[in-house]
Amino acid sequence: MPTRRYGIEEHPQREALTVEVHARPYATLQAPERASHLAMLTGGGGANDDRAHVVKLCKRFNVAAPAEEMNHFMADFGPFRLKWERHTEFSTYTFFRSEAVPRDPFESPVLDAVPKDWVEAIPGKLMVAIHAAMESKDAPERSTDELARLFGAESFAGANVADGSAKAFMDFWINGDGFGHLLIRDAGLAPRRAGRLLQRLLEIETYRTMSLLAFPMAKEASGKLDRIGQGLSSIMDAMAGLEETDEEKALLAQLTDLAAELERTAASTNYRFGAARAYYALVEKRIEELRESRLEGYQQFGEFMDRRLAPAMRTCEAVAHRMEELSQRLARASQMLRTRVDIQLEAQNRDLLHSMDRRAKLQLRLQETVEGLSIAAVTYYGVGLVSYLAKGLKVGGLPIPVEAVQALAVPLVAIGAWLVVRRIRRIVTREVD
Structure with a gap:
């Protein structure tokens, strides 16, 4: 439920939205520093499993675990520090350790200090793996030939970064140890700026790989x-x-x-x-x-x-x-x-309607012909009945001219039959309408 302060009703998501802005702080680093970075693809529904796996590590080292629904976590485990972040479809695990950087900055990496069984059980599929080292400005300078031997790739990137406060070298490659290599030489970085620089370089490789999917x-x-x-x-x-x-x-x-x-x-x-x-x-x-x-x-x-x-x-x-x-x-x-199909169907329907119209006219003519024949037949049989009646009355003694009665009955019966047929047709037509 929203709370009220000074009589103003707050939006229920106000606090959550504010927390989100500060949800992913950068690590604070001070050269010399070494790190190992993993990005694991677990899909859109993998957040709970990833978080649960981090909780298992916390329990093993008696470290306060991330709260439910948290998508970011940082803690000091003693032999190493962990920064875990959950993204839309993958999680990143970055392990830090403050120690002197050897001449080979990628030997005995920080990941070796993490329990092997826990590392092997991390959910998801490995997308990015990087060993990184940040050496201090007091460390001996490395020559171009040494850097080429160190990275062992045909080409790698190197530049002055952070407005000249550091130099960074990265191979964007999968080396013999299965990891990419990143080397940063501090030339006056503040701790927070050093953390931002390392994370940006790790994110460049992580997002590059994810985009290439x-x-x-x-x-x-x-x-x-x-x-x-x-x-x-x-x-x-x-x-x-x-x-x-x-x-x-x-x-x-x-x-x-x-x-x-x-x-x-x-x-x-x-x-x-x-x-x-x-x-x-x-x-x-x-x-x-x-x-x-x-x-x-x-x-x-x-x-x-x-x-x-x-x-x-x-x-x-x-x-x-x-x-x-x-x-x-x-x-x-x-x-x-x-x-085209609709036009063809309309043409076919038009032809069908014309054909039905012709058939209706023909049927009407046939019906009129049948009606005429029906009237003639009714007239014939009606006149026959009148003739039988007249003959019977004449035999009974009435002086009836049978032939005259028959002649007179023909038009009367014909007219009567026509009127009856006409009335039946009107009744049928009215019921259909």
């Missing part, structure tokens, strides 16, 4: 769109020579099948493409926040993403646009074909 789907969907486009072109070519309604109906059925296939493809890719756009926007935002400048001999993080990530995202956008365009073309073709 759409790329294989885009390539698969592209092949399906090729087939749908070819099928649509064939149908449009066939429409020009159509003559029979059955042929049009067959083509309409083919169009319906193509539209159904396109809808299935769109349904299976729309969410992923939308998520990719959101993740890519976050990557661009995080790179902008690095405030990087060129470090001689290295490509900057923005340049690396422009060359390696941007083309894949453009492919996804092109496929999504093509899907929408095909949907519109299919709709127009279906409308054209349905119009």
Whole structure:
């Protein structure tokens, strides 16, 4: 229930919305520092399982566990510190330890201090794994050759970041230990700024990987769109020579099948493409926040993403646009074909109505003929009855001219029969109306 302060009624979500702004604070770091970062894909319904797994770790180390419905948690476990964050479809686990950075900054990583059985049981599928090190400004400088040997990748990014307050090097690669490598050299970072810098660099790789989930789907969907486009072109070519309604109906059925296939493809890719756009926007935002400048001999993080990530995202956008365009073309073709079918059906209905009209007129004429014959037959039999009556009366002694009576009865009986038939027809017509 909403509470009242100073007589003002609060919105029931006011407090929750305020808390959300402060829900994901950055870690406070002081070089030298080392970290291990994991991003696990668990889908939209995995938050409770992820949180429950963090609770198990807390119980093992007698640490206060995250409250129910919390999507962010930080705590000191002694041998390491943990920062857990739940996102829409994945969770990140970042383990920190303040210690001197060895000459090989990625040996004996922080993750080794975390219980192995707990790490192996983390819910979901591993998407991102990074070992990071932040060395102090007093540490010996590393040469270009040493950095190349250290990262062991054909190309990696390096730049002055945070307005020159640090240098960062990252390979965006899966090395022999199964992890990517990130090295930051402090040149005057404040603790909170150091935490923000490390998290931004980790998020760049995390969001980059998540955005690329759409790329294989885009390539698969592209092949399906090729087939749908070819099928649509064939149908449009066939429409020009159509003559029979059955042929049009067959083509309409083919169009319906193509539209159904396109809808299935769109349904299976729309969410992923939308998520990719959101993740890519976050990557661009995080790179902008690095405030990087060129470090001689290295490509900057923005340049690396422009060359390696941007083309894949453009492919996804092109496929999504093509899907929408095909949907519109299919709709127009279906409308054209349905119009042709409707016109043909209207022509057939018109011909059928004309035929029914001719049959009705013919039936009316036949009915009039039958009525005339009926009147003649009734007149014949009526006059016969009058004749029998006249002859009987004459035999009984009445002086009746039988022939004259018969002649007089013919028009009278005929008129009477006609009037009766006419009355019956009026009654029937009135009941039908």
